[in-house]
Amino acid sequence: xxxxxxxxxxxxxxxxxxxxxxxxxxxxxxxxxxxxxxxxxxxxxxxxxxxxxxxxxxxxxxxxxxxxxxxxxxxxxxxxxxxxxxxxxxxxxxxxxxxxxxxxxxxxxxxxxxxxxxxxxxxxxxxxxxxxxxxxxxxxxxxxxxxxxxxxxxxxxxxxxxxxxxxxxxxxxxxxxxxxxxxxxxxxxxxxxxxxxxxxxxxxxxxxxxxxxxxxxxxxxxxxxxxxxxxxxxxxxxxxxxxxxxxxxxxxxxxxxxxxxxxxxxxxxxxxxxxxxxxxxxxxxxxxxxxxxxxxxxxxxxxxxxxxxxxxxxxxxxxxxxxxxxxxxxxxxxxxxxxxxxxxxxxxxxxxxxxxxxxxxxxxxxxxxxxxxxxxxxxxxxxxxxxxx
Amino acid sequence: xxxxxxxxxxxxxxxxxxxxxxxxxxxxxxxxxxxxxxxxxxxxxxxxxxxxxxxxxxxxxxxxxxxxxxxxxxxxxxxxxxxxxxxxxxxxxxxxxxxxxxxxxxxxxxxxxxxxxxxxxxxxxxxxxxxxxxxxxxxxxxxxxxxxxxxxxxxxxxxxxxxxxxxxxxxxxxxxxxxxxxxxxxxxxxxxxxxxxxxxxxxxxxxxxxxxxxxxxxxxxxxxxxxxxxxxxxxxxxxxxxxxxxxxxxxxxxxxxxxxxxxxxxxxxxxxxxxxxxxxxxxxxxxxxxxxxxxxxxxxxxxxxxxxxxxxxxxxxxxxxxxxxxxxxxxxxxxxxxxxxxxxxxxxxxxxxxxxxxxxxxxxxxxxxxxxxxxxxxxxxxxxxxxxxxxx
Numbered sequence: 001x002x003x004x005x006x007x008x009x010x011x012x013x014x015x016x017x018x019x020x021x022x023x024x025x026x027x028x029x030x031x032x033x034x035x036x037x038x039x040x041x042x043x044x045x046x047x048x049x050x051x052x053x054x055x056x057x058x059x060x061x062x063x064x065x066x067x068x069x070x071x072x073x074x075x076x077x078x079x080x081x082x083x084x085x086x087x088x089x090x091x092x093x094x095x096x097x098x099x100x101x102x103x104x105x106x107x108x109x110x111x112x113x114x115x116x117x118x119x120x121x122x123x124x125x126x127x128x129x130x131x132x133x134x135x136x137x138x139x140x141x142x143x144x145x146x147x148x149x150x151x152x153x154x155x156x157x158x159x160x161x162x163x164x165x166x167x168x169x170x171x172x173x174x175x176x177x178x179x180x181x182x183x184x185x186x187x188x189x190x191x192x193x194x195x196x197x198x199x200x201x202x203x204x205x206x207x208x209x210x211x212x213x214x215x216x217x218x219x220x221x222x223x224x225x226x227x228x229x230x231x232x233x234x235x236x237x238x239x240x241x242x243x244x245x246x247x248x249x250x251x252x253x254x255x256x257x258x259x260x261x262x263x264x265x266x267x268x269x270x271x272x273x274x275x276x277x278x279x280x281x282x283x284x285x286x287x288x289x290x291x292x293x294x295x296x297x298x299x300x301x302x303x304x305x306x307x308x309x310x311x312x313x314x315x316x317x318x319x320x321x322x323x324x325x326x327x328x329x330x331x332x333x334x335x336x337x338x339x340x341x342x343x344x345x346x347x348x349x350x351x352x353x354x355x356x357x358x359x360x361x362x363x364x365x366x367x368x369x370x371x372x373x374x375x376x377x378x379x380x381x382x383x384x385x386x387x388x389x
Numbered sequence: 390x391x392x393x394x395x396x397x398x399x400x401x402x403x404x405x406x407x408x409x410x411x412x413x414x415x416x417x418x419x420x421x422x423x424x425x426x427x428x429x430x431x432x433x434x435x436x437x438x439x440x441x442x443x444x445x446x447x448x449x450x451x452x453x454x455x456x457x458x459x460x461x462x463x464x465x466x467x468x469x470x471x472x473x474x475x476x477x478x479x480x481x482x483x484x485x486x487x488x489x490x491x492x493x494x495x496x497x498x499x500x501x502x503x504x505x506x507x508x509x510x511x512x513x514x515x516x517x518x519x520x521x522x523x524x525x526x527x528x529x530x531x532x533x534x535x536x537x538x539x540x541x542x543x544x545x546x547x548x549x550x551x552x553x554x555x556x557x558x559x560x561x562x563x564x565x566x567x568x569x570x571x572x573x574x575x576x577x578x579x580x581x582x583x584x585x586x587x588x589x590x591x592x593x594x595x596x597x598x599x600x601x602x603x604x605x606x607x608x609x610x611x612x613x614x615x616x617x618x619x620x621x622x623x624x625x626x627x628x629x630x631x632x633x634x635x636x637x638x639x640x641x642x643x644x645x646x647x648x649x650x651x652x653x654x655x656x657x658x659x660x661x662x663x664x665x666x667x668x669x670x671x672x673x674x675x676x677x678x679x680x681x682x683x684x685x686x687x688x689x690x691x692x693x694x695x696x697x698x699x700x701x702x703x704x705x706x707x708x709x710x711x712x713x714x715x716x717x718x719x720x721x722x723x724x725x726x727x728x729x730x731x732x733x734x735x736x737x738x739x740x741x742x743x744x745x746x747x748x749x750x751x752x753x754x755x756x757x758x759x760x761x762x763x764x765x766x767x768x769x770x771x772x773x774x775x776x777x778x779x780x781x
Contacts, residue, residue: 002488022521054450055472061445061517062472065640065770075655078637078772079480080472082444084451090469094481101487103633128450242468245454251464263464376454380468 002100006225006232007386009038010347011110011216015182015336018116019212023063026214027112028070034108034216035072039228045218046104048073050080051091051111053339053375056125057118064112071110071216084129085287085375086240087111088342089382093238095219096384100235105221112214113338122210129377131245142289143207145378147199149255150292154201156256157307159295161201165192166313167291168205171327174320175334177359180344182336183209206291211336215343217350233353236368237274237385239267245377261300261374261381268370268383269302277302278324281385282366283352285345287374288331298326301370301383325362328352345371349386394486395620395627396743396778397493398428398613404577404606404728404737407503413447413609417459417499420609425461428613428623430493432461438495439481441471443732445516448504460497460611467495475610475736476765476774480633482614490616497612500730502605510605511536517769519640538594538602540642540769545596545684547647552699554687556596560587561705562683563600566719569712570726572752577606577728601683603723608730610737628743628778631760632664635774645771653692653764656775661694664777666760669694673716674758675745677738679766679773680723686710689764690718693775712753720745720753735765739776746780 011034019026035042048071050064060066064080071078081091088111095109115122123141130136153159166189175184187205195205225232243250243260251259265277274280284303288294295309303324304312312318318326329335329348349369351357368387374380400423402408402416411419425432438460440453449455453470457463471477475498482496505513514537518524527536548554564587570579582600590600620627634656638645645651657669666672676695680686687701695716696704704710710718721727721741724734742761744750759780766773 055444056450058520059516060520061443061513062640062767062770064472065517065637065772066519067640068637069639069641069644073637074639075636075651077635077656077659077774079477079635081469082451082472083453083468083470086468094469097481097484097488101484103484103487125450128448129454130449131455132449240466240468241464242454242457242462242466244458244463246458249458249463260464264466267466376451376468379454379457382468 003102004222005096005099005235006220006222007217007235007350008220008225008229009034009218010350011037012180012347013214014180015211015213015338017182017210023058023112023114024067024070027067027110030214030216031071031108031110034218038218042072044106045072045108047077047098047107049091049095049098049107049109050078051087051340052082052113053084053087054082054125056128057113057115057122067112071108083375083380085289085339085342086373086380086382087340087375088287088345088373089371089384090240090373092217092343092346092384093240093382096235096238099219099221105224107219109217109219110214111340111343113340114212115210115338116212143199143202146202146290149378150202152256153292153296159310162189163310163313164206164291165189167294168192168333170319171288171331171333174328174360175330178330178335181330181334182211183334184330202290208289208332208337211338213336213338213341215341215347217343217346231388233350233386233388235384236387237268237272239264240382242376243379245379258296258300260379261297264381264383265301268385272385274385278304281324281368281370282364283328283362283369284326285329285349285371286326286331287342287345287372288327288333289337293374294326294331297372297374301372321363328362329360342373346384353386353388393617394483394614394630395617396612396630397615397620397624397627398424399740399743400424400427401575401610401737401740402608403575404608404730406606408607413499413501414455414459416501416607416609417456417497421460421497421611424611424613434493435461435465435495436492437465437485438462438467438497439469439471439478441473441475441478441498441732443472445513446500446731456497460495474765474767475733476739476776477635478736479739479776480635480774483630483633486614486616490618493619494614495611496614498733498736499609500733501607502731503607514769523642535594537769538597541682542594542597544647545682548684548688549596551648554702556588557584558702558705559601559684559687560584562680562686563587563725565711566680566723566725569720569753570722573722573727576722576726578726579722597682603681603725603729606728606730608728608733608737610733610740612740626747628746628780630776631779632660632777634659638771640770650688650692652771653689653773653775656773657693660775660777666777669762670696670716673760673762675717675720675755675761677721677742677763678718678723679735679738679764680719680725681768686718686723693762693764717755720755738763738765742778746778
């Protein structure tokens with residue numbers, strides 16, 4: 001059996017459209033914050049795991065190599081994971097593996113993204129993820145593919161654009177209380193509905209911003225965790241899954257149902273011994289680069305029945321004061337979306353379980369929380385369930 | 390908890406430049422199919438996989454995502470991709486098996502340098518360097534095509550200066566490895582050459598000559614890993630992963646001590662400690678080392694403790710690292726002779742060493758090989774890792 005693994009500290013810093021800091025500096029800040037948060041010296045770190053979505057944002061091949069110093073990784077084992085958006089959680093899972101396998105006791109996971117270096121806009125980079133022969137020439141990028149996927153999802157389950165808009169209002173509103181957020185603001189449903197389409201049915205305010213930022217999480221073995229903290233937050237389950245990158249190779253030929261996310265969630269819940277997520281999960285930090293993705297992910301994570309996310313939004317279940325708060329921190333929509341550094345979802349889930357989420361803390365007692373990351377060409381998902389004893 | 394992890398399947402394509410017109414997905418499929426056949430398993434039995442790839446060498450962001458179909462990894466936890474050399478896949482695969490033993494884990498890597506076309510590597514290598522302080526300096530070099538060689542040449546010069554290594558000594562590595570590769574049917578660059586051939590070949594960046602640097606190529610490699618319990622069911626001829634270690638220095642060339650491969654000696658220390666190896670020079674039967682440039686083999690042999698610090702020159706002079714020597718290094722031909730699919734070469738070194746321990750290395754078989762050390766490197770970064778393999 002694997003060793004138990006705890007999260008003992010997280011490092012946060014402000015997300016912004018453009019940070020006047022190098023990758024090295026951004027990484028240093030969150031690494032330092034995480035060490036302070038965990039009460040550990042730099043020397044305690046056995047290994048460093050990096051995550052960044054794709055190299056092309058910073059035009060540096062293996063962009064993390066310049067940040068090894070900032071992360072305290074000099075002459076230590078470092079490893080980098082990059083799976084686009086799901087990097088956010090799959091990097092954390094790789095860090096978890098370092099400890100669970102028994103190889104290391106204290107491991108620092110750092111995810112960063114500096115998208116502002118990419119001119120005129122990082123969307124050009126996203127076109128380069130597609131196959132160079134068959135798909136790239138079509139000119140696909142993220143919003144275009146999102147439009148296709150969203151349209152199919154709305155049609156398949158009878159979800160409305162109005163319901164999507166309510167997710168935007170919720171998450172931007174939640175982010176007002178998040179000190180690290182880029183886009184906290186009080187919006188109305190009308191504001192969202194009136195914003196222009198970027199790719200029908202997805203509107204500007206359904207979309208997360210372009211962001212610079214970094215996040216750090218420290219994983220520790222049970223022995224170390226019990227030594228340095230009274231209430232360890234355990235990694236209870238992990239799951240990840242990748243479907244075929246070819247649209248026509250997907251398991252069910254239907255962009256509207258994200259089978260790979262259901263599978264990743266199934267693995268994580270099985271490991272965490274969770275039978276009914278909608279009852280047993282107290283709060284969720286869900287990957288929401290677009291409003292409809294939050295809804296899709298809530299369904300895949302079993303927080304509501306398949307196709308039921310629209311009704312949950314209407315009933316206010318996912319509000320911070322609701323029965324099952326989703327993205328009380330503001331999510332990617334409100335906090336900002338530095339792709340890989342979406343590991344912020346895990347940071348906030350941890351803070352919720354610790355009761356240290358400040359103004360973002362949900363009303364109910366959070367014992368178990370779930371977070372996920374989504375990426376690749378819409379076919380990767382990684383899920384992590386954390387909680388107290 | 391399982392105590393050990395075994396390599397139960399090995400698959401690799403031959404190395405070459407545009408191999409029979411196969412694209413990278415096909416190359417990876419061929420290597421993986423071979424590895425699955427070798428392990429006697431179907432693709433449905435794969436429970437998890439790790440791929441390694443570098444976006445800039447592939448010319449595609451998120452460059453592993455088309456690999457999932459090739460390795461039978463669709464709708465499974467096979468998404469995790471390490472932006473490192475292939476040998477890091479072994480590390481991640483090892484951790485995955487140790488964490489949950491009832492698994493069959495695939496580690497795969499592919500590289501298709503021929504897609505880039507000639508000359509592209511100069512820009513590529515420039516992109517590996519830090520943007521504000523280092524890259525502008527290298528961009529001003531009179532012959533930008535030599536960026537990768539300039540980086541290596543600085544290291545070579547410093548190494549040779551500190552330890553009085555001669556050009557003839559670093560040339561001997563090329564003679565050995567190209568000649569070894571003539572025995573390896575999978576090799577790209579096997580050729581019978583002499584010391585004079587190497588020393589009279591064109592200078593690419595002094596003191597490095599064209600026959601002293603590994604030329605980029607295509608190739609794919611896949612390994613299948615399993616726990617002790619699973620391995621017992623699958624194979625009579627497992628190769629055990631006894632120790633692993635990896636380490637990085639910083640990405641700034643200016644802050645590194647170029648004469649020594651400190652990242653490798655640190656990684657080796659950890660791998661040897663895990664494997665219980667105290668005297669590598671006498672306990673190890675063969676080594677597969679990342680000989681990106683000839684002097685690297687000597688430098689890394691020192692870091693791996695196969696010879697003393699600064700004794701790389703005497704080590705090659707003594708003939709110990711020849712196929713018939715006391716501690717053969719790169720009997721497969723290494724990167725110079727066997728081939729240099731950037732980012733896959735490290736995994737290929739592991740595969741080659743595993744073949745040796747199984748006794749399946751054909752004409753370049755080292756008799757009675759029982760313990761091997763393998764070293765990979767994410768060149769040109771000062772980051773790399775070490776794997777110790779054993780037959781028992």
